[in-house]
Amino acid sequence: MIRLEHVDKRFQQHHALKDVSLDFPENQTTVIIGPSGSGKSTLLRAINLLEHPETGHLKFDDLDVDFSKPLTNKVKFAVRRKSGMVFQNWNLFPHLTVLENITEGPRVVLHQSKAKSEQRAQELLKLVGLPDTGKRYPNQLSGGQQQRISICRALAMDPEYILLDEPTSALDPELETQVLRVLKDLAAQHQAMIVVTHNMDFARLVADRIVFFEDGEVLYDGAAKAFFAAPSGRIKQFLEAITLG
Template identity: 70%
Template sequence: MIKLTHVDKQYKEHHALADVSVEFPEHQTTVILGPSGAGKSTLLRAINLLERPQQGQMTIGDLTVDFAHPLSNKEVLAVRRKTAMVFQSWNLFPHLTILKNITAGPIHVLKQDPATAEKRALALLEQVGLAETAHRYPGQLSGGQQQRISICRALAMDPYYILFDEPTSALDPELEAQVLRVLQDLAKRQNSMIVVTHNMEFARRVADQIVFVEDGRVEFAGTSAAFFNRPTERIAAFLDAMKF
């Protein structure tokens, strides 16, 4: 489980996270929803330490970090080895083949045997329907295919949790559907996932838990069914605005 306790992140004129306490259960999919600028991505990036809160604690598995104190490089690396982030843009290495993009992390960071890393990468490509792309380069693939490759790259690191920050926002509807099908399959396999998205239909179908964020605060954390049953006037208004 990932647990945040009284986490606070403030910029000069903006309170990005305000006393956030929330849990993300293991082997479940949590979807973070909320209006633009609510703090969704900041919350997600804090888990991976791409954003550093000033207060509060985070427990991730057997590791606890206290944001009130400077984090050592050892602590940062320990957290990041438990998580893998998939961004809006896929950020693949353009000069490496797809296979080498996926195996670079396991070989150089996890110190896996290259043959083992390659076998795992080929299995992941098969899982997302892109086995034939192993020896191609990123520039030869569509955006949707590249995003699926970035998901393979994350999975290859065997993370405790996979974090997705608006993974389909840069894609047209057809390519978005391809990526969402992969995420849905990962959810069925009970991967531990946290997803920031604006796609309400995906959230309704896939999420075990919904976390609703507004003005840097967690205003709701509960089951998908409870959320889409419109438990508050604010959530009802949000869902109506999203044309769900």
């Protein structure tokens, strides 16, 4: 399980995370929602140690990261070995084929053989509906296809958790649906995921838990069904503001 305890992060005059404490259970999908600039992406990046909060702890299985101390490369590697990050703009290596993009991490970091890493890559490509793209380069794929390859690359490292930061924000609706179908399938397989998104239909469909964030603080942390069933106050206002009709 991932646990954040009293995490605090500032960017000059902006207080991005305010004494945040949260648990992220295994085998569940947690969706983080809230208005833009509320601290959602900062929270996700702190879990993957791409941001370094000033205070607080990140506890991940037997790891205990004290943010008040310098982060060593050893600690960063240990955390990132357990958590795969998927960004908004996929970040594939343009000079590598799809197959090479997926197998690079397992071969270099996990020291897998070429045969084993390629077999796993082919299995993942089939999982996301792109079995015949292994020899292509990223610029030969659509945005939705590239994002699905990015998910394959994360899964190839066998992470305990996948962290997704607005994974469909750069895509048009048709391509967004392609990616969300993959995430829905992963959720059904109980792959632990923490997803930052503005897509409420997706959140309703796959989330076990909802964390509602605003101004660096957690306003709701609980079951998804309860969140959507009878919203009130600020949550109701937020949902009405992003829903037509």
